[in-house]
Amino acid sequence: MTKILMIDDDTEVLDINKKYFEEKGCYVEVADRAQKGLELAKVFKPDCILLDVMLPDMDGFSVCTKIREKSTAPVLFLSGKVSEDDKIEGFEAGADDYIEKPYSLREVYVRIQAHIRRSSNKNVQDQGTMFIDMNPFFINLELHKLFYNDQEIFISNKEYDLMLFLAQNAGKEISFEEIGKKLWGNYVESDRRNVMVNVSRLRKKIEKQTGVDSLIETIWSKGYKLVIPK
Structure with missing residues (x-):
């Protein structure tokens, strides 16, 4: 049974969402305060966490950072704060997804299942080697x-999943849609910004730590390509 923790100060939203996911066969715990959510994250050990940004006692970004200190469960932000800066801050805090309010509960459920599958399969390797060599990266x-x-x-x-997908297709043009489906299980055109935010964040981290700014090439209006240094 899928265990979902929802943290949101809107109790009406919590009630509606809880009922929907329980009808899907999920075991759901809810918290209308950040501190309560953090306590539940420790004892409930959810398979996935749905988190709002605006909370009365602590912002959701800080909550996500604290969750990441103890848990690798997928964290999905469900928020009305939808600027690019908000999304970047969410992903940098360790979120796996950022879904704009209002949202479709059916889509949220599909994304939850996709993230849980990927999280569960992280230790299952289907490659013939334990390394992907992109000298000097690997x-x-x-x-x-x-x-x-x-x-x-x-x-x-999430950045690791993105990097792995690009590396497995090194030299090949990968579309926004292909990346979106790989990272979140499905794709609509509005997800293009999510893809762009994740790639931008990954690029910045690579450049900041290595000085290399040309590993991931933009294919104008199409997507991206990983270019192995020569």
């Missing part, structure tokens, strides 16, 4: 980490 598939020579590049779980 991905350790066992540790789920990206390295530059011997230096680890510190990235989030």
Whole structure:
């Protein structure tokens, strides 16, 4: 049974969402305060966490950061704060997805299941080797980490998934839609910004830690391509 924790100060939203997900066979706990949500995250050990940004006792970004100190469960923001800066801050806090209010509960449920599947499969390797070599970059598939020579590049779980997908298709043009479906399980045109935000964040981390700014190439109006350094 899928265990979902929802943290939102709107009790009406919590009631509606809880009823919907329970009808889908999920076990749901809710919290209308950040502190209560953090306590539930420890004892309930959810498979997925749905989190609002605007909370009365602590903002959702700070909550997500604290959750990430103890849990690798997928965190999905459900928020009316939808500026690019908001989304970037959410992903940088460790979120796996950022869904704008108002949203479709059916879509949220599909995204939850997709994130849980990917999270559960992280330790299942179907590659013939435990490394992807992009000298001087390489991905350790066992540790789920990206390295530059011997230096680890510190990235989030979602950024790792993005980097792995690009690396598995190195030199190939990957569309926004292909990336969106790989990262979130489905794709609508409004998800293009989410893809762009995630790629931008990953690029910035790579450049900041290595000085390399040309690893991920933009294919204008289409998507991206990973270019292995020569």
